Amino acid sequence: MKARGRIMLVIMLVIAAALSFVSYQGIGEGKTLSAGNIKQGLDLSGGVYIVYEADKEDVTAEEMQAAVSLIQGRMDWNGWTEAEVAREGTNRIRVDIPGVENAEEAIREIGQTAQLSFVDETGKVLLTGDMVADATKQVGATQKGGNAEPYVALKFNDEGKQLFAEATAANIGKPIYIVMDGEVISAPMVQSAITTGEASITGNFTGESAEELASLIRAGSLPFNLNVIQMKNVGARLGADALATGVKAGAIGLALVLIFMLVVYKVLGFAADLALIIYVGLELILLNAFNITLTLPGIAGIILSVGMAVDANVVIFERLKEELVQGKTLRVAIKNGFSRALPVILDGNVTTLIAAVVLFFLGSGTVKGFATTLIMGIIISMFTALVITRLIVNGLMQGGCSNPKYYGMRSK
Numbered sequence: 118m119k120a121r122g123r124i125m126l127v128i129m130l131v132i133a134a135a136l137s138f139v140s141y142q143g144i145g146e147g148k149t150l151s152a153g154n155i156k157q158g159l160d161l162s163g164g165v166y167i168v169y170e171a172d173k174e175d176v177t178a179e180e181m182q183a184a185v186s187l188i189q190g191r192m193d194w195n196g197w198t199e200a201e202v203a204r205e206g207t208n209r210i211r212v213d214i215p216g217v218e219n220a221e222e223a224i225r226e227i228g229q230t231a232q233l234s235f236v237d238e239t240g241k242v243l244l245t246g247d248m249v250a251d252a253t254k255q256v257g258a259t260q261k262g263g264n265a266e267p268y269v270a271l272k273f274n275d276e277g278k279q280l281f282a283e284a285t286a287a288n289i290g291k292p293i294y295i296v297m298d299g300e301v302i303s304a305p306m307v308q309s310a311i312t313t314g315e316a317s318i319t320g321n322f323t324g325e326s327a328e329e330l331a332s333l334i335r336a337g338s339l340p341f342n343l344n345v346i347q348m349k350n351v352g353a354r355l356g357a358d359a360l361a362t363g364v365k366a367g368a369i370g371l372a373l374v375l376i377f378m379l380v381v382y383k384v385l386g387f388a389a390d391l392a393l394i395i396y397v398g399l400e401l402i403l404l405n406a407f408n409i410t411l412t413l414p415g416i417a418g419i420i421l422s423v424g425m426a427v428d429a430n431v432v433i434f435e436r437l438k439e440e441l442v443q444g445k446t447l448r449v450a451i452k453n454g455f456s457r458a459l460p461v462i463l464d465g466n467v468t469t470l471i472a473a474v475v476l477f478f479l480g481s482g483t484v485k486g487f488a489t490t491l492i493m494g495i496i497i498s499m500f501t502a503l504v505i506t507r508l509i510v511n512g513l514m515q516g517g518c519s520n521p522k523y524y525g526m527r528s529k
Contacts, residue, residue, distance in 0.1 A: 122515025129509050133391055136398025152401045158412035158486055159213040159351055161360040165220040167227070167348045169210045173341035176208050184343060185210055186332030190297065191227050201410065203485075210343065220348040233334065235284065236294045243284040243293065248277030252334035254327040255317075267327035269303075269318040271334070278314030286310035295334065302333055363416040370420055371397065374427055382434050384523040388509040389430040396426050396501040400494060409493070412486030422494020425466065429502035433458040441521050447514055450524070455507055462502060470495045 143151025159166055169188070171181065185202050188210060192200040200214040217223050233246025251272040257265050273281050284293060285307050292304040305318045318330070375393065378386035400419060404411060437454030445453065473495065476488035 119515060119517050122512045122517070125508055125512035126516055129391055129395070129505070129512065133394045133398065136395055136402065140398045140401040150402050150405045152405070155401070155404050156408060156410045157215065157360065158410045158415070158483070159215055160413045160483065161363075161411065162215040163351050164213065164215040164217050165223050165348065165350050166214070167212045167220060167224060168205065168346050169212070169343040170346045171208045171341045172344050173208075176341060178207075179335070180341070181208065181210070183332050183335035186329060186335075187297075188212060188227060188343075190302075190333055209346075218350065220350050224345055224348065232297070232299075234296050235281075236296055237284070237288055238291055238294075244273070244277055244280050246334070248273055248280065249334055250274045250277070252331040254324065254331045256324070266319075267322040267324045268320075269322070269327050269331045269334070271316045271318065273314045273316075275314075278312075281314065281316065282310060282312040285316075297333055303330055360413075363413055367416060367420050367423075371423060374423065378427065378430070384513055384518055385430075385434045385437070385510065388506055388513060389427065389434070391509055392430065392501045392506040393423070393426060395505055396497055397423070399497050399501070400490075403493060403497070404490070409489055410486065411490070412483050414483040414487035415490040418487045418490035419494055422491055422498055425469065425495060426498035426502060429458075429462045429466070429498060430506055432461050433502065433506065437524060441524060447519055447521050447524065450521075451507075451510055451514060455503070459503065462499065466495050466499050 139150050140152050143149050143154060148154055169184075171184070173180075181204055185204060189200075189202045192202060192212070192214070197214050197217065200212065202210060202212050205211045212227070214223055233249070234242045235244040236242050249271060251270075253270050254267060255270045256267050288307045289309060290307065292306050294301050295303040295305070303318060305320070322330075371393075375390045378389045378393075380386065382389065400422075403409075409415075433454055436457045437450050440450035440453045440457075441447070470492060473488045473491040477485055477492060480488060
């Protein structure tokens with residue numbers, strides 16, 4: 118039994134050391150999964166943010182999504198691959214572009230309206246984006262006897278129907294290029310003249326790529342402009358200072374918590390500290406693995422979730438001590454302590470998790486950054502408190518540390 122407990126402790130120590138090493142140093146030359154590679158938000162890395170507003174009342178969700186796709190496409194075309202585009206409310210779009218210093222220049226690059234056109238091989242414009250009535254992703258067989266696959270369905274207005282019929286009749290066996298702001302986004306081959314005003318773009322689409330193309334085409338026929346209502350530069354120096362301050366505060370807070378738990382709870386404090394180190398390593402690695410953007414409020418969310426992880430351990434340990442006071446054996450006290458603490462931990466964490474989920478879906482920008490790290494932190498903290506801490510405590514007990522006084526039982 119002692120050997121089994123000591124093996125468990127060694128495993129936990131190795132896991133904690135491995136997670137700490139990977140989160141600090143990373144893997145390989147690219148330092149994959151290291152904390153230094155976590156994608157930083159605008160408030161940490163510096164850059165610009167811009168808020169657009171549609172100049173149309175009662176704009177639909179589909180129209181706003183098309184506008185988001187338009188702007189995101191322009192971010193990619195300009196090489197701003199780290200930029201984030203997200204809806205705010207019902208008629209606004211927020212754009213965060215890290216590493217860019219001039220907001221007005223960025224606005225000029227992004228533009229405010231889409232220029233979509235259908236052109237032939239000679240560059241002649243056959244139709245314009247305002248003639249597209251709708252563009253949607255569909256799934257179905259695109260040829261007789263074929264398997265169901267994603268494709269893009271186009272529908273034209275009356276003017277577009279006539280022009281598209283003429284264009285397809287004149288370009289059978291040739292491509293018609295769909296061009297957005299001078300960039301070719303698709304080049305479907307014309308198989309036959311299409312006179313119905315409805316057409317399909319087929320190819321090796323995934324569901325995501327088909328939806329993206331449909332959104333871009335819809336954006337080319339947006340019946341509204343996007344007006345800039347707010348813009349701001351965030352200096353790289355300010356972002357670096359904010360990151361250094363946030364990391365320093367987090368490190369000091371974590372160190373104080375580790376010392377407090379060790380002094381107050383002794384053996385149980387050691388178990389909590391080891392579980393907490395595993396928790397922090399998991400959080401940093403998962404932030405990197407899921408490519409989550411870390412913001413200054415996001416750091417606050419991590420620190421808050423650390424506090425919740427410690428709180429869960431405190432609840433467990435106090436329940437365990439109560440069981441010892443009642444005369445239970447250490448093995449029974451550990452089992453009952455965790456089982457009695459479970460409802461309290463779930464109640465506190467689940468209610469906070471619900472609030473964080475609401476913030477994530479209804480909030481935007483830094484609020485969403487806070488909610489993201491808080492949600493992840495709550496889930497990981499429940500796992501480490503209820504599973505990892507339990508394994509460590511049982512390992513300590515089975516490994517020879519079985520005197521109840523080490524677990525909070527005072528000598529009479």
